[in-house]
Amino acid sequence: xxxxxxxxxxxxxxxxxxxxxxxxxxxxxxxxxxxxxxxxxxxxxxxxxxxxxxxxxxxxxxxxxxxxxxxxxxxxxxxxxxxxxxxxxxxxxxxxxxxxxxxxxxxxxxxxxxxxxxxxxxxxxxxxxxxxxxxxxxxxxxxxxxxxxxxxxxxxxxxxxxxxxxxxxxxxxxxxxxxxxxxxxxxxxxxxxxxxxxxxxxxxxxxxxxxxxxxxxxxxxxxxxxxxxxxxxxxxxxxxxxxxxxxxxxxxxxxxxxxxxxxxxxxxxxxxxxxxxxxxxxxxxxxxxxxxxxxxxxxxxxxxxxxxxxxxxxxxxxxxxxxxxxxxxxxxxxxxxxxxxxxxxxxxxx
Numbered sequence: 001x002x003x004x005x006x007x008x009x010x011x012x013x014x015x016x017x018x019x020x021x022x023x024x025x026x027x028x029x030x031x032x033x034x035x036x037x038x039x040x041x042x043x044x045x046x047x048x049x050x051x052x053x054x055x056x057x058x059x060x061x062x063x064x065x066x067x068x069x070x071x072x073x074x075x076x077x078x079x080x081x082x083x084x085x086x087x088x089x090x091x092x093x094x095x096x097x098x099x100x101x102x103x104x105x106x107x108x109x110x111x112x113x114x115x116x117x118x119x120x121x122x123x124x125x126x127x128x129x130x131x132x133x134x135x136x137x138x139x140x141x142x143x144x145x146x147x148x149x150x151x152x153x154x155x156x157x158x159x160x161x162x163x164x165x166x167x168x169x170x171x172x173x174x175x176x177x178x179x180x181x182x183x184x185x186x187x188x189x190x191x192x193x194x195x196x197x198x199x200x201x202x203x204x205x206x207x208x209x210x211x212x213x214x215x216x217x218x219x220x221x222x223x224x225x226x227x228x229x230x231x232x233x234x235x236x237x238x239x240x241x242x243x244x245x246x247x248x249x250x251x252x253x254x255x256x257x258x259x260x261x262x263x264x265x266x267x268x269x270x271x272x273x274x275x276x277x278x279x280x281x282x283x284x285x286x287x288x289x290x291x292x293x294x295x296x297x298x299x300x301x302x303x304x305x306x307x308x309x310x311x312x313x314x315x316x317x318x319x320x321x322x323x324x325x326x327x328x329x330x331x332x333x334x335x336x337x338x339x340x341x342x343x344x345x346x347x348x349x350x
Contacts, residue, residue, distance in 0.1 A: 009056070010034055011068055016075075018106040021098035026085055028052075028103060029076040030110070031064055037073035041111050042346065043103065045077050047122030047147075047326075049178075049214070049243035051084045052076025054121075057330035058231045063119070066339040072346070073111060077103045081123060083241025089174060091250050093264040095127035101136045108139055117142040117346055121329070122294070123247065125149050129303075130260055134269050135279030141350050144342060146287040146328050148295035150274035151259050151302035152251065155293060157217040162252040170245035178210035178240040207237040214243060218293030223327035232330055258302075274303070277310060284315045285345040287338075289323030316345060 014030040028043075029052050044063070046054050055076060056062050067074050079099040080090045107116055118140050120128045125145045131137050133150070154162070169176075172188045184190040193210070200209035202219040212221040225233070253261050259274030270276055284307050288300035297319055304317035318341055320328060328338055 009062075009065065011064070011074075016106065016110060018102055020080065020094075020102050022094070024080060024086070024088070024098070026080065026082075026099060026103070027078050028106060029078065031068065031074040031076065033068035033074075037068070037071055039071040039073075039347075040113050041073040041075055041107050041116040042067055043075045043077050043107055043116060043118050045079065045100070045118060045120040045124030045128050046082065047124050048081045048247060049083060049241050050239055051082040051241075052078050053084075054239055054326065055329055058235050059229060059330060059332055059335070061335040061339070063329050063334070063339055063342070066335060066343060067346075070343050070347070072117075075107050077124075079103065079124065079127070081243075081247075083239075087175075087242050087244075089244040089246040091246055091264055092123065092127040092130055092260065093250075093262045093266050093269060095123075096130035096134065097136065097266045097268050100128050100131045104137055104139055115139050115141045117144075119144045119146075119342065119346075120149075121146045122148060122325070126152070126254075126260055130262070130269060130273055132280045132282060133273050133278050136268060137280065137282070140280075140282050142285070142346060142348075143282050144285040144287065144345060145300070145303070147289070147292060147325050148299045149284075149286060149303040150306060151299055152254050153258075153296045153299040153302065154255055155217055155296065158294075159255055161217055162248065162255060166245060166248045166252055170249070173245075175242045175244040176214045177242040178207045178214055179242075181206035181210050181237075203233070205233060205237060207240060208233065211236075211240055214240075216294045221293045222325045223330070224291055224322070224324045227323065227327040227331040227333070229332040232332070236330075274306060278307065283348075283350055285342075286315070286317045287320060287328060287342075288317070289320045289325060289328055291322060291324045294325040318345075 011031045011033045016028040129149045180189040196213045262269040286300040286304045288297035307315045
């Protein structure tokens with residue numbers, strides 16, 4: 001990790017509340033640049049147990065900066081998995097049916113646009129893809145997905161962990177929280193922190209080590225340390241919160257099936273997600289770090305091949321050498337290696 005110069009953001013910030021389909025209070029963060037956005041709205045959707053702020057790591061240029069500089073109107077969605085909203089034992093189904101459509105409708109209502117584009121990551125990606133495949137997001141015309149979407153594939157050791165450790169630990173606690181690194185509220189939380197300390201020695205940042213324990217098997221799981229600057233590695237201590245076992249249990253079912261599986265029987269969601277014909281006209285771009293230890297790059301390859309069967313040549317797959325999971329957005333060289341590719345795909349005619 002290295003020291004890197006950075007600048008203060010050149011945009012204003014507005015919190016825009018909205019209600020999910022079940023009445024849950026959520027919000028969007030609207031980021032406006034110094035000049036009028038000319039390319040329309042783009043919504044960024046975070047993963048599990050983090051928040052929209054994950055797209056604004058302390059690097060020289062964030063993905064938010066790059067989008068604003070390119071003329072986009074940027075919105076960060078804080079859905080029910082966000083550490084900035086009231087915690088709940090959520091599932092991907094709830095987010096797909098109740099959260100993402102409401103967020104999209106709010107952005108379009110506020111901006112007056114008929115369509116928008118989306119950049120989606122991890123479980124924000126899986127749940128957003130569920131909604132898109134079910135025809136619940138017809139207004140979204142371009143979707144850029146990072147890490148995993150319709151076909152989750154994890155390392156063999158992570159598959160064993162999902163199959164056997166998740167049921168065991170879920171009897172002791174309803175959720176995991178990397179913030180327990182600063183002192184857990186229960187005996188179970190404090191005991192799990194001792195397990196993390198005993199099994200993860202990859203760095204001195206206990207929250208970083210906790211994220212590896214929470215999200216898979218690896219040292220670390222969510223990024224490559226050499227891709228982070230020192231300030232980002234320190235900053236991420238405050239960017240990870242609780243993740244419920246309701247999610248991990250659903251993900252184990254999905255990994256075992258080889259594709260996303262609804263678990264709550266919402267009538268709006270088909271049972272053959274990632275198998276049957278997509279109910280969307282959106283163009284999809286799949287990004288995958290070749291060194292991702294949370295979800296293997298094969299995840300995105302399979303989803304691209306699935307989409308390409310229905311509309312050959314319309315969609316795209318980009319493998320990112322040397323990148324892992326979240327360092328695709330917060331890496332110190334992501335502005336050079338990743339963001340130009342992302343912008344080119346967003347700017348490509350639909």
